[in-house]
Amino acid sequence: MEQLMQQVVSGLANGAIYACVALALVMIFVSTDHINFAQGEMAMFSTYIAWQLMQWGAGFWPAFFIAIAVSFVGGLTIERVILRPLHTAPVLSIVVVFIGLLAICNSIAGSVWSYLIKEFPSPFPKDTFGLAGLIGPHQFGVVLVTIVVLSLLFVFFRFTPLGLAMRAAAQNPVSARLAGVRVDWMLALGWGLAAAVGAVAGTMVAHIVYLDPNMMGGILLYAFAGALLGGISNPGGAVLGGFMVGVLENLVAFIGNAIEKSFGVYIIGNGEKLTVALIIVITVLTVKPSGLFGRVVVKRV
Amino acid sequence: MTTVLEVKDLKAYYGQTQALHGVSFELLEGGITTLLGANGAGKTTTLRAICNMVRTEGDVVFQGRSIRGQATESIVRLGFAHVPEGRGTFTTLTVDENLRIAAYTRSDKAAVKRDLDMVFEYFPRLRERIQQQAGTLSGGEQQMLAISRALMLGPRVMLLDEPSFGLAPLIVQEIFRIMRRINTEAKCSMLLVEQNAALALDLADHAYVLETGRVVMSGPSDVVKNDENIRKSYLGY
Ligand SMILES: Nc1ncnc2c1ncn2[C@@H]1O[C@H](COP(=O)(O)OP(=O)(O)O)[C@@H](O)[C@H]1O
Ligand SMILES: [Mg+2]
Numbered sequence: 001m002e003q004l005m006q007q008v009v010s011g012l013a014n015g016a017i018y019a020c021v022a023l024a025l026v027m028i029f030v031s032t033d034h035i036n037f038a039q040g041e042m043a044m045f046s047t048y049i050a051w052q053l054m055q056w057g058a059g060f061w062p063a064f065f066i067a068i069a070v071s072f073v074g075g076l077t078i079e080r081v082i083l084r085p086l087h088t089a090p091v092l093s094i095v096v097v098f099i100g101l102l103a104i105c106n107s108i109a110g111s112v113w114s115y116l117i118k119e120f121p122s123p124f125p126k127d128t129f130g131l132a133g134l135i136g137p138h139q140f141g142v143v144l145v146t147i148v149v150l151s152l153l154f155v156f157f158r159f160t161p162l163g164l165a166m167r168a169a170a171q172n173p174v175s176a177r178l179a180g181v182r183v184d185w186m187l188a189l190g191w192g193l194a195a196a197v198g199a200v201a202g203t204m205v206a207h208i209v210y211l212d213p214n215m216m217g218g219i220l221l222y223a224f225a226g227a228l229l230g231g232i233s234n235p236g237g238a239v240l241g242g243f244m245v246g247v248l249e250n251l252v253a254f255i256g257n258a259i260e261k262s263f264g265v266y267i268i269g270n271g272e273k274l275t276v277a278l279i280i281v282i283t284v285l286t287v288k289p290s291g292l293f294g295r296v297v298v299k300r301v
Numbered sequence: 302m303t304t305v306l307e308v309k310d311l312k313a314y315y316g317q318t319q320a321l322h323g324v325s326f327e328l329l330e331g332g333i334t335t336l337l338g339a340n341g342a343g344k345t346t347t348l349r350a351i352c353n354m355v356r357t358e359g360d361v362v363f364q365g366r367s368i369r370g371q372a373t374e375s376i377v378r379l380g381f382a383h384v385p386e387g388r389g390t391f392t393t394l395t396v397d398e399n400l401r402i403a404a405y406t407r408s409d410k411a412a413v414k415r416d417l418d419m420v421f422e423y424f425p426r427l428r429e430r431i432q433q434q435a436g437t438l439s440g441g442e443q444q445m446l447a448i449s450r451a452l453m454l455g456p457r458v459m460l461l462d463e464p465s466f467g468l469a470p471l472i473v474q475e476i477f478r479i480m481r482r483i484n485t486e487a488k489c490s491m492l493l494v495e496q497n498a499a500l501a502l503d504l505a506d507h508a509y510v511l512e513t514g515r516v517v518m519s520g521p522s523d524v525v526k527n528d529e530n531i532r533k534s535y536l537g538y
Contacts, residue, residue, distance in 0.1 A: 161401070161405055164394075164398055164401060164402055164405070165402060165405050167394065167398075168391050168394065168398075168402045168405075171391050171392070171393050171394060172389065172390075172391050172392075174354075174385070174389065175385070175389035175390070175391060176391075176402070177354075177373045177374050177377070178352070178373065178377055178382075178383045178385060178389060179377065179402050179403045179405055179406075179450065179454065180374050180377040180378045180405060180406035180454065181374065181402070181405055181406075182374050183374070
């Protein structure tokens with residue numbers, strides 16, 4: 001029982017990371033209808049920036065905040081410079097651009113910092129943090145940081161005029177323009193915020209998965225699954241979906257271990273948890289294509 | 302009276318298709334001008350062209366200065382409020398958010414508050430529905446919301462695209478009554494596009510009739526309204 005609790009809680013910690021990346025995906029999706037396949041690699045790149053800053057002597061938190069700021073500007077710039085000219089391009093060209101972006105991030109990171117796996121520090125004090133027997137200090141810290149970031153974003157989108165303008169621009173760009181909103185800038189801002197949230201995810205997860213140019217591959221998949229599970233058009237749903245996938249994958253491994261222990265047969269374990277988690281997600285989506293919390297817009301004419 | 306908006310030889314294109322072939326007309330300060338014409342005549346396109354939402358040639362002069370080629374957002378910020386065809390509701394936002402986004406560009410908080418009170422006085426129903434998702438409003442309520450969003454911009458000129466479309470006669474009467482009040486009380490000039498000519502001619506002081514992207518007839522509303530020949534040949538009633 002205690003082990004089960006542990007698995008669930010540590011699933012929440014992984015889920016927090018997926019939730020951040022899922023939210024980043026949704027932020028771009030709601031205003032462009034595109035999935036940014038490069039989101040994970042952008043986050044990885046941000047994490048290297050933080051690592052480099054620490055190599056140059058910065059503390060964890062200064063490096064963390066600078067990396068977020070740089071990522072924000074970077075995301076904004078990518079939208080303005082690379083994607084802006086492609087606004088009317090067919091979907092496939094944009095997909096190709098995303099994949100190109102992914103490859104570029106990956107190979108630049110590889111050539112600048114090499115493909116060698118690096119350790120990434122945790123900023124959370126080992127002895128005073130965490131809940132003994134339930135969750136380790138770093139995982140606990142990750143959950144806290146994520147909750148703070150997600151709450152800040154919620155407040156921003158819900159209660160500030162700029163947040164409202166971004167939502168309006170995503171929902172109905174033509175009407176937003178007619179309200180004087182600079183829709184193009186809102187899009188760029190969305191990219192900046194998505195990159196910044198990705199940076200949070202990357203710098204938080206790097207201590208767990210270690211730093212290397214391919215560190216975000218699996219995480220992007222989980223995040224994507226989480227976003228779809230929760231409802232790709234609904235930020236809140238995507239966040240919940242991210243957490244659910246995190247818990248789900250741990251439960252899969254836990255149940256697999258339990259079966260192996262009591263029956264002596266190995267069916268599923270850590271190796272298969274991604275597969276099984278994704279199968280569950282796909283099953284849910286077959287039944288409910290808009291995701292568990294997907295927004296069904298009520299319309300009357 | 303001075304001219305607030307002057308449209309000169311306006312042409313508009315959708316891709317290779319030309320939808321306007323040199324439309325010219327003017328709108329007087331504080332006046333209401335109506336553009337009439339059958340379906341497909343180019344009325345909506347004219348409003349879109351004024352706001353630079355389609356590719357255009359020709360000139361649009363607002364308070365003596367050309368605004369052609371400026372971004373739609375900038376034109377809106379100059380004082381244009383476009384109530385679009387189909388009402389343009391932000392369906393997933395609440396009524397309150399729909400109204401607040403319209404005041405997004407304004408920094409004069411006190412004036413925004415006044416305008417919000419004015420909106421609720423014109424359309425008390427919107428106050429009752431303030432927290433409701435705007436997509437769930439009835440057609441008439443969404444039209445009221447669209448006009449209210451336009452008001453919240455604090456505009457000099459309102460461009461209205463068939464505000465009567467698809468609504469029950471009683472609701473239409475109510476909305477047109479409010480439009481007259483807005484015109485005098487908010488000192489807002491109006492360019493009104495309508496297929497319902499009788500209705501529009503009652504409200505407007507000047508009328509222009511469009512046919513396949515050209516002005517084929519124009520004059521003061523009472524003249525147009527009372528000239529049976531014009532009505533029969535151009536307005537079909
Ligand atoms: N988005 C569009 N793409 C191509 N042609 C269009 C588009 N919108 C309107 N048109 C064409 O432009 C002409 C004028 O249309 P419109 O301005 O909508 O007329 P009205 O508002 O008077 O009914 C019509 O021939 C119509 O088919
Ligand atoms: Mg029309």
